[in-house]
Amino acid sequence: xxxxxxxxTVPGCATCGQAIAVLERALADPALAAAVSWRRVDVVAExxxxxxxxxxxxxxxxxxxxxxxxxxxAVASLRLALQAxxxxxxxxxxxxxx
Amino acid sequence: xxxxxxxxxxGQRLYRIGEVARRTGFSVDTLRYYERIGLxxxxxxxxxxxxxxxxxxxxxxxxxxxxxxxxxxxxxxxRLLEMREDPQHARDEVRELxxxxxxxxxxxxxxxxxxxxxxxxxVNLCHGSEGxxxxxxxxxxxx
Numbered sequence: 287x288x289x290x291x292x293x294x295t296v297p298g299c300a301t302c303g304q305a306i307a308v309l310e311r312a313l314a315d316p317a318l319a320a321a322v323s324w325r326r327v328d329v330v331a332e333x334x335x336x337x338x339x340x341x342x343x344x345x346x347x348x349x350x351x352x353x354x355x356x357x358x359x360a361v362a363s364l365r366l367a368l369q370a371x372x373x374x375x376x377x378x379x380x381x382x383x384x
Numbered sequence: 385x386x387x388x389x390x391x392x393x394x395g396q397r398l399y400r401i402g403e404v405a406r407r408t409g410f411s412v413d414t415l416r417y418y419e420r421i422g423l424x425x426x427x428x429x430x431x432x433x434x435x436x437x438x439x440x441x442x443x444x445x446x447x448x449x450x451x452x453x454x455x456x457x458x459x460x461x462x463r464l465l466e467m468r469e470d471p472q473h474a475r476d477e478v479r480e481l482x483x484x485x486x487x488x489x490x491x492x493x494x495x496x497x498x499x500x501x502x503x504x505x506x507v508n509l510c511h512g513s514e515g516x517x518x519x520x521x522x523x524x525x526x527x
Contacts, residue, residue, distance in 0.1 A: 296509050329509065337501050343508035 289371055291324035294336055294346040304358045305345035312364040321372050398428070398436040408445045415445075423448060423462055444468075454489060 293309055295302035306326070313319045329336045329344055336346070340353045347355040347364070354367050369375060405412045418424045419435075424444060428436045447468060451461045460481060467474040467482050474482070 299509070329505065333502065333505075337498060337505060340501070342501060342504045 288323040289321055289368065289373070290350055291322055291368070292327050292348040293324060294327045294329050294332075294339075294341055294344055294348065296329045296344050299344045301358050302345040305347065308358055308361050308364055309347070311361045312368060315365060318365065318368055318372075322368055396438050398438055399442070401435045401437070404437045404442065404445070407442065408449060410445060410449070418445075418448070421458065421462075423458065423465065451485075454485075454492065456485060460485065 291309070293302075293305055295305070309324060313322055313324070327336075329341070339346075339348055339351070341348075341356070343356050345356075345358060346353060347359065349367060349371050352371075355364065359367075399407070401412050401415055404410070404415060408415075410418075415424070415435075419426060424441055427441060428438070430436055444465060447465065448461055451464060456464070463478050463481055464485060467478045
């Protein structure tokens with residue numbers, strides 16, 4: 287089963303475009319691309335879900351129902367976070383970003 | 385004449401009813417009423433007959449204020465004050481009420497935390513956006 291990634295954005299958000307670009311660059315890795323599917327979520331449309339996940343600002347990246355990044359992460363950090371959450375990856379390697 | 389009495393009880397400062405009303409936000413009539421129905425113990429009086437309130441009464445009034453903010457009834461507040469006064473010897477019924485009210489307060493805190501988070505998100509979205517506040521515009525559009 288694919289690892290689900292949700293990128294929470296809002297129209298007019300100054301840095302959300304950068305977050306999308308970072309996510310696309312992280313998924314340029316063929317192994318990740320094959321294992322990860324992602325969608326862009328408009329916070330306005332899913333406000334309750336965003337609050338439930340603990341999102342306090344955009345952009346925010348949720349990996350498998352876990353808020354992992356708020357803001358624009360480095361490509362390498364995002365790759366590591368994704369790799370750590372792939373099925374079969376050791377839970378001990380997980381690191382929560384901010 | 386100062387609104388603070390010159391008298392003291394065991395060295396503590398005592399306050400006239402007007403000063404207590406100013407400090408707590410309760411009206412003078414409400415303070416008298418609370419004494420009449422037993423929420424406040426009969427307060428000391430100066431030789432002139434003026435009511436004098438100590439820190440214990442102020443603390444009790446602050447508790448009443450917080451409980452009223454939670455929409456507890458005066459009857460419930462009275463029983464909670466009983467618990468507050470002597471928790472070791474409170475009746476089972478009062479202990480149970482206290483537990484129920486604690487659960488209500490915790491539920492309110494959870495709801496408030498969720499509201500706080502939602503408002504924080506809205507504020508941050510507006511702050512971080514270009515050209516104004518898209519969230520507020522969109523929400524307005526729903527009406």
